[in-house]
Amino acid sequence: xxxxxxxxxxxxxxxxxxxxxxxxxxxxxxxxxxxxxxxxxxxxxxxxxxxxxxxxxxxxxxxxxxxxxxxxxxxxxxxxxxxxxxxxxxxxxxxxxxxxxxxxxxxxxxxxxxxxxxxxxxxxxxxxxxxxxxxxxxxxxxxxxxxxxxxxxxxxxxxxxxxxxxxxxxxxxxxxxxxxxxxxxxxxxxxxxxxxxxxxxxxxxxxxxxxxxxxxxxxxxxxxxxxxxxxxxxxxxxxxxxxxxxxxxxxxxxxxxxxxxxxxxxxxxxxxxxxxxxxxxxxxxxxxxxxxxxxxxxxxxxxxxxxxxxxxxxxxxxxxxxxxxxxxxxxxxxxxxxxxxxxxxxxxxxxxxxxxxxxxxxxxxx
Amino acid sequence: xxxxxxxxxxxxxxxxxxxxxxxxxxxxxxxxxxxxxxxxxxxxxxxxxxxxxxxxxxxxxxxxxxxxxxxxxxxxxxxxxxxxxxxxxxxxxxxxxxxxxxxxxxxxxxxxxxxxxxxxxxxxxxxxxxxxxxxxxxxxxxxxxxxxxxxxxxxxxxxxxxxxxxxxxxxxxxxxxxxxxxxxxxxxxxxxxxxxxxxxxxxxxxxxxxxxxxxxxxxxxxxxxxxxxxxxxxxxxxxxxxxxxxxxxxxxxxxxxxxxxxxxxxxxxxxxxxxxxxxxxxxxxxxxxxxxxxxxxxx
Numbered sequence: 087x088x089x090x091x092x093x094x095x096x097x098x099x100x101x102x103x104x105x106x107x108x109x110x111x112x113x114x115x116x117x118x119x120x121x122x123x124x125x126x127x128x129x130x131x132x133x134x135x136x137x138x139x140x141x142x143x144x145x146x147x148x149x150x151x152x153x154x155x156x157x158x159x160x161x162x163x164x165x166x167x168x169x170x171x172x173x174x175x176x177x178x179x180x181x182x183x184x185x186x187x188x189x190x191x192x193x194x195x196x197x198x199x200x201x202x203x204x205x206x207x208x209x210x211x212x213x214x215x216x217x218x219x220x221x222x223x224x225x226x227x228x229x230x231x232x233x234x235x236x237x238x239x240x241x242x243x244x245x246x247x248x249x250x251x252x253x254x255x256x257x258x259x260x261x262x263x264x265x266x267x268x269x270x271x272x273x274x275x276x277x278x279x280x281x282x283x284x285x286x287x288x289x290x291x292x293x294x295x296x297x298x299x300x301x302x303x304x305x306x307x308x309x310x311x312x313x314x315x316x317x318x319x320x321x322x323x324x325x326x327x328x329x330x331x332x333x334x335x336x337x338x339x340x341x342x343x344x345x346x347x348x349x350x351x352x353x354x355x356x357x358x359x360x361x362x363x364x365x366x367x368x369x370x371x372x373x374x375x376x377x378x379x380x381x382x383x384x385x386x387x388x389x390x391x392x393x394x395x396x397x398x399x400x401x402x403x404x405x406x407x408x409x410x411x412x413x414x415x416x417x418x419x420x421x422x423x424x425x426x427x428x429x430x431x432x433x434x435x436x437x438x439x440x441x442x443x444x445x446x447x448x449x450x451x452x
Numbered sequence: 453x454x455x456x457x458x459x460x461x462x463x464x465x466x467x468x469x470x471x472x473x474x475x476x477x478x479x480x481x482x483x484x485x486x487x488x489x490x491x492x493x494x495x496x497x498x499x500x501x502x503x504x505x506x507x508x509x510x511x512x513x514x515x516x517x518x519x520x521x522x523x524x525x526x527x528x529x530x531x532x533x534x535x536x537x538x539x540x541x542x543x544x545x546x547x548x549x550x551x552x553x554x555x556x557x558x559x560x561x562x563x564x565x566x567x568x569x570x571x572x573x574x575x576x577x578x579x580x581x582x583x584x585x586x587x588x589x590x591x592x593x594x595x596x597x598x599x600x601x602x603x604x605x606x607x608x609x610x611x612x613x614x615x616x617x618x619x620x621x622x623x624x625x626x627x628x629x630x631x632x633x634x635x636x637x638x639x640x641x642x643x644x645x646x647x648x649x650x651x652x653x654x655x656x657x658x659x660x661x662x663x664x665x666x667x668x669x670x671x672x673x674x675x676x677x678x679x680x681x682x683x684x685x686x687x688x689x690x691x692x693x694x695x696x697x698x699x700x701x702x703x704x705x706x707x708x709x710x711x712x713x714x715x716x717x718x719x720x721x722x723x724x725x726x727x728x729x730x731x732x733x734x735x736x737x738x739x740x741x742x743x744x745x746x747x748x749x750x751x
Binding site: 133136138157158159163164165167168171172173174175176184185187188244 | 641643644646647649650651652653661662665666
């Protein structure tokens with residue numbers, strides 16, 4: 087168990103900058119998710135923490151000790167890779183055993199630990215099978231057993247569930263979180279799947295183009311995104327982003343975009359080009375025109391059972407998403423008006439930084 | 453479908469036989485007939501002088517071959533040549549594959565150059581290595597002169613001629629081995645090397661546990677192929693050493709050629725060629741029994 091710190095971590099490949107001056111602290115026993123689109127530098131960051139990649143500059147600290155130059159084994163980390171990588175010619179048991187081969191444990195202790203790990207993960211019956219004889223989920227469990235058997239200081243998981251089907255992902259995701267909480271070991275999970283990040287992480291670090299966009303609890307990331315990128319990346323269906331500008335008018339500063347003239351719940355001082363962000367559940371659909379509503383046409387209706395997603399198109403063919411009750415009667419082609427809820431709107435300046443924060447609703451995270 | 457219609461059609465078996473007929477005829481002409489004729493010859497004493505005459509002698513040719521000291525010597529030469537050729541071809545092939553698998557500039561060009569030896573006919577390879585190894589034109593002499601000695605170095609001698617042959621043969625075969633191994637190497641996920649690093653495997657352990665396993669089946673297949681090719685090799689030896697000096701490089705194929713077409717003892721040569729066939733079949737069966745079965749199971 088340990089606290090991991092990244093101190094101005096910088097990594098370039100030839101001329102391509104993968105990670106840009108990253109400062110990050112992962113607390114002892116915390117489950118941190120590194121979230122971002124592919125190519126954002128999250129896997130490179132994980133490789134640097136693991137010791138598989140040498141940072142171009144900056145330091146990696148485990149419990150305040152500089153381990154930048156230490157090998158993965160010296161750091162005593164365990165790693166689970168995408169598609170649950172195992173040595174293909176070894177049985178599950180042999181695969182798990184290689185984790186302990188250089189630990190100088192006696193045979194009894196090795197066998198005891200393997201038995202313990204395999205009973206925790208429920209893979210006792212699979213130990214003598216080859217990876218090719220295991221299903222994706224079984225391989226994932228064996229790879230996890232191989233990781234925990236070493237009793238590492240930290241678990242590093244690189245897209246551990248990406249190769250599995252949706253139902254299995256759901257099950258294993260809960261199992262992984264449960265396991266991490268029981269063991270209390272620091273865990274870092276890399277993923278590009280925002281639902282996975284929201285459900286697993288104690289905190290989420292959102293990365294983009296090698297930079298840290300925001301770090302915070304799932305609730306903070308969802309309800310109080312610091313940048314336009316985070317706002318657009320997290321949430322499904324995605325947040326509606328409407329480009330316009332903040333106009334200076336007498337006594338108030340409305341946000342103006344086309345026909346929309348909208349006064350946000352919290353006053354904004356700045357004036358200039360801006361983007362309005364509103365979550366689909368806070369975009370209300372109404373039949374009547376209003377100053378604070380956008381005229382739209384229904385493009386598609388997706389019924390999800392508990393609710394429905396209405397995809398709307400404004401007059402410039404921009405798509406907007408709104409969550410509505412399942413009884414929504416609108417049909418494709420209907421003319422309606424979409425009104426953002428002033429209490430739950432975000433404003434972003436031209437650089438993509440947030441200008442105002444609406445008060446987060448209680449229990450707003452999905 | 454009515455019964456009348458059905459009788460007008462061919463059964464599946466007949467139709468497939470009809471389709472296979474051209475190939476069956478071809479195989480009968482080029483495989484079954486020569487093989488049967490060779491078997492017939494091996495049971496006869498055939499003489500050309502004083503008129504062509506074939507006398508049935510039963511298994512006499514075979515028992516003569518088994519007692520023949522020259523045959524035993526040729527058998528040993530074949531085994532030695534084959535072992536050296538296969539070992540060199542596999543090791544060189546593997547090394548080339550490992551080098552080509554690294555990231556490098558002009559990888560395509562390097563691959564093109566590396567495959568070239570395989571494109572040269574064995575006859576051509578024979579001419580090249582004959583000139584490289586002989587005293588008058590060889591690199592041995594060139595190096596000796598460069599170092600200040602004034603003596604020609606000829607490696608086509610009784611002691612080293614087999615090794616010269618094996619090196620030339622391996623030079624010709626190794627590129628193909630390398631390319632098949634390279635194809636296997638490309639399938640290894642790079643993350644498996646990271647896993648090995650986390651498990652603190654040494655370079656040797658990483659090679660044995662990550663690099664080698666996906667190559668083993670290909671190594672087996674090419675050991676079989678190069679074994680068969682080396683045992684039945686003729687043209688290359690004919691051009692390079694002509695079975696000499698003396699009989700120092702008279703492999704079984706060369707001995708069969710000499711008995712059959714120079715001494716015109718066709719029955720005896722045919723019997724010897726069946727011995728070679730038995731050697732090839734026996735070796736590959738042994739390779740399969742002790743190695744191939746295990747590899748086939750693991751894939």
